[in-house]
Amino acid sequence: MIVAEKKPVEEIIEYVQDCRKILILGCNECVTVCEAGGKKEVGVLASTLRMYFLNQGKEVKIDEITLERQCDHEYLEEIRDVADQYDAIISLACGVGVQFMAEKYHSVPIYPGVNTCFLGATEERGLWTERCQACGNCMLGITGGICPVSRCAKRLLNGPCGGSSNGKCEISKDLDCAWQLIIDRLKALDRLDDYEKICPIKDWSTDRAGGPRKVVREDVQI
Amino acid sequence: MSVKTPSKLEKILSEGHLAVTSECGPPRGSDPDAVKKKAELIKDYVDAVNITDNQTSVTRMSSLSACIHLKLMGVEPVLQMVTRDRNRIAIQSDILGAASFDIFNMLCLSGDHQSFGDCPQGQNVHDLDSMQLLQTVHLMRDEGKFLGGADINRPPKMFVGAAANPFADPFEIRTPRLAKKIAAGAEFIQTQCIYNLDKFEEWMKQICDRGLHEKVYILAGVTPLKSAGMAKFMKNRVPGMDVPDDVVKRMADTPKEKQPEEGINICVETIERLKSVEGVKGFHIMAIEWEEKVPGIVERAGLYPRPKIEAEN
Structure with a gap:
């Protein structure tokens, strides 16, 4: 699978600090298995950002969606009707998913929420190593x-x-x-x-x- | 082994003399005198001088240009080339460049990982590995061909060598690995620094048992220790180095001001003992930033004067 790890939240905040409406988009495939960009991590990042904006006194709407896959046209179509509503989409998919999103939704900025690391395997919970x-x-x-x-x-x-x-x-x-x-x-x-x-x-x-x-x-x- | 190149080193080895090589690290700057001075100190005491190629991955003056400085002062250089920093285009190009200055010796290496050096964030190339580099030099020399298949006008005439570490793991392939390097084209071998003589002799025995000592000239690598601290550092911190406890103890038991002398004594004793080991055809003295000690070591080890053989051009 493709192994990724979460980006530092400070870097993500840099991207989206002036936005008013943000979508955090998870992926149910590899990044879920390596616990970097699945539904759980979408929730954690959303809470962190909500807390941040609250402390800044900013009113920012943050939505959470996790798709089956972001490297497949069919699943990306599921957000066709809502994508344009956002000032930014933070994709927690691998670099493939982020780019596929950007190719499909031209008018919304797509930012990566993870660093894509390598093709690897789970050796044990919390330890992923490269194989290919x-x-x-x-x-x-x-x-x-x-x-x-x-x-x-x-x-x-x-x-x-x-x-x-x-x-x-x-x-x-x-x-x-x-x-x-x-x-x-x-x-x-x-x-x-x-x-x-x-x-x-x-x-x-x-x-x-x-x-x-x-x-x-x-x-x-x- | 028949002589295939105009290399003085090859000629000395083929005539059955114990060869002596040493090495100089190029400077961290562009002053040619830095490398010329080192070469001047040792040139009458060795047959050829290796020029290291960004050793320990620290950026320095290029090996090729330092080799040219030596060549122009009449010293026979051994061009060290690592596969870490060049792809196959640059490798072939640098070999031709060296050949254009009639540099006749080359040592093929993979090179230390860049994380040890001053550019740990850089890429490494490793388009070829050291075995494939040996094959490449042979293709260029013996068949006069580029890797791409085209003919080379005035092919290089390199006496080709490789490194061997008798102490590296995995144990099972210490001898097969040498056999593989010979099969890839290594004509001479310069070994890792030897402090564990028993283990080295055991390795040499395996080599002789397979008859490999008749296919390649093995130069035993030695490095004089400057201090007990250096002995400990090499033992504990340098990958693939085997410094036995008794060597560390001998250095540590020596008063600090006498340690450099003791390090040289150990080096000379090592050469004396290894001279009689079957298959050892010479010595590679790596006096790291201590080149001025090489003449004394060569003299005391009974390897001076060097055979008078003029390099061909």
């Missing part, structure tokens, strides 16, 4: 199912750097060395000999480097 950088050319098949692109700080494709120590990365003792994990996994799979196969220079044109990407599937297009 969407390089567009998955190599998990040769690395024992552990991704060096997203999990090695130098995205090294042919083994650990000299900074791997006791299973940890040189940049932080809290971070596993991806190559230690890969080696452990190859060993468990009885494939340690595969380590010596040189991974050729990667084609990064399917990554961010190749420019904004699209997937076109003519077979499923209507």
